[in-house]
Amino acid sequence: MWRRVTSLSTVIGSSKLSLLNLRQAGVNFQEAFSSNVQTPAEGRISPNGKTPFITFVLGGPGSGKGTQCARIVETFGFTHLSAGDLLRHEIFLNSENGAMILNAIKEGKIVPSEVTVKLIKRAIESSVNDKFLIDGFPRCEENRMTYERIIGKEPNIVLFFDCPQEEMVKRVLSRNQGRVDDNIDTVKERLKVFKTLNLPVINYYAEKGKLLKIDGTGTEDEIFERVRPVFAAWRYRSKHFGLV
Ligand SMILES: Nc1ncnc2c1ncn2[C@@H]1O[C@H](COP(=O)(O)OP(=O)(O)O)[C@@H](O)[C@H]1O
Numbered sequence: 001m002w003r004r005v006t007s008l009s010t011v012i013g014s015s016k017l018s019l020l021n022l023r024q025a026g027v028n029f030q031e032a033f034s035s036n037v038q039t040p041a042e043g044r045i046s047p048n049g050k051t052p053f054i055t056f057v058l059g060g061p062g063s064g065k066g067t068q069c070a071r072i073v074e075t076f077g078f079t080h081l082s083a084g085d086l087l088r089h090e091i092f093l094n095s096e097n098g099a100m101i102l103n104a105i106k107e108g109k110i111v112p113s114e115v116t117v118k119l120i121k122r123a124i125e126s127s128v129n130d131k132f133l134i135d136g137f138p139r140c141e142e143n144r145m146t147y148e149r150i151i152g153k154e155p156n157i158v159l160f161f162d163c164p165q166e167e168m169v170k171r172v173l174s175r176n177q178g179r180v181d182d183n184i185d186t187v188k189e190r191l192k193v194f195k196t197l198n199l200p201v202i203n204y205y206a207e208k209g210k211l212l213k214i215d216g217t218g219t220e221d222e223i224f225e226r227v228r229p230v231f232a233a234w235r236y237r238s239k240h241f242g243l244v
């Protein structure tokens with residue numbers, strides 16, 4: 001599985017500037033901007049009447065998705081929608097699905113797709129922004145297909161933070177945010193779910209040429225320097241060619 005993602009990650013860029021920056025940063029770039037930005041899919045979702053630019057942010061538990069999303073928000077003005085945070089908020093609100101969600105999270109299982117997609121849809125629709133990071137979703141093929149059916153638009157790009165398992169476990173166990181799922185038993189289950197259900201989604205986007213694989217090891221700053229050129233290239237293209 002891991003090898004498959006790696007072998008698919010050839011660098012195919014669109015503009016000279018972005019290609020150079022991405023190559024220098026060691027980012028695997030698979031025509032994400034060239035194939036999608038020029039012909040954005042007509043989505044059913046359009047905050048401010050604009051087609052939003054959507055990035056899925058994937059990686060195993062503790063791979064640094066949330067940490068890097070915060071940096072992207074700060075530097076590039078995206079709105080961060082963490083699927084896990086949206087679900088935890090439902091638990092906090094004690095909503096209709098709160099108890100079911102708590103149970104799924106405690107066990108490291110995936111919450112039914114319709115529940116998560118509706119929360120994401122509502123968050124996009126209530127935002128005034130038109131660029132989003134959807135963090136920790138889709139977690140399985142069924143999630144992905146439900147999103148496509150309900151939202152009607154594929155992501156423009158997909159980031160994948162590639163991190164060794166031991167490092168992810170170490171980070172999760174020292175996260176210290178009082179999460180019910182940050183314990184060794186749940187982490188083991190989440191890693192199993194990641195490999196069996198989430199990796200196929202990652203491979204799907206690799207095959208579609210949308211995947212940007214980022215080395216998730218090193219310091220937060222080092223990792224962000226690998227992420228930065230991806231969004232700098234997007235910003236350059238949207239500024240100079242008027243493309244979202
Ligand atoms: N590069 C890094 N090196 C060491 N610790 C990190 C790094 N990036 C994030 N962390 C820490 O690891 C934990 C998990 O990071 P987080 O961003 O929540 O990952 P994810 O959202 O993928 O589960 C957090 O406590 C975070 O502060």
Ligand SMILES: O=c1ccn([C@@H]2O[C@H](COP(=O)(O)OP(=O)(O)O)[C@@H](O)[C@H]2O)c(=O)[nH]1
Pocket residue numbers: 059060061062065066082083084085087104105106108109110111112116135136137138139143181190
């Ligand atoms: O689309 C999603 C995102 C999260 N979860 C649940 O929420 C947990 C925590 O997800 P989060 O993304 O917050 O964890 P992280 O990967 O950041 O550690 C997961 O293990 C799942 O149980 C889910 O069911 N669907």
Ligand SMILES: [Mg+2]
Pocket residue numbers: 065066082084136
């Ligand atoms: Mg997270």
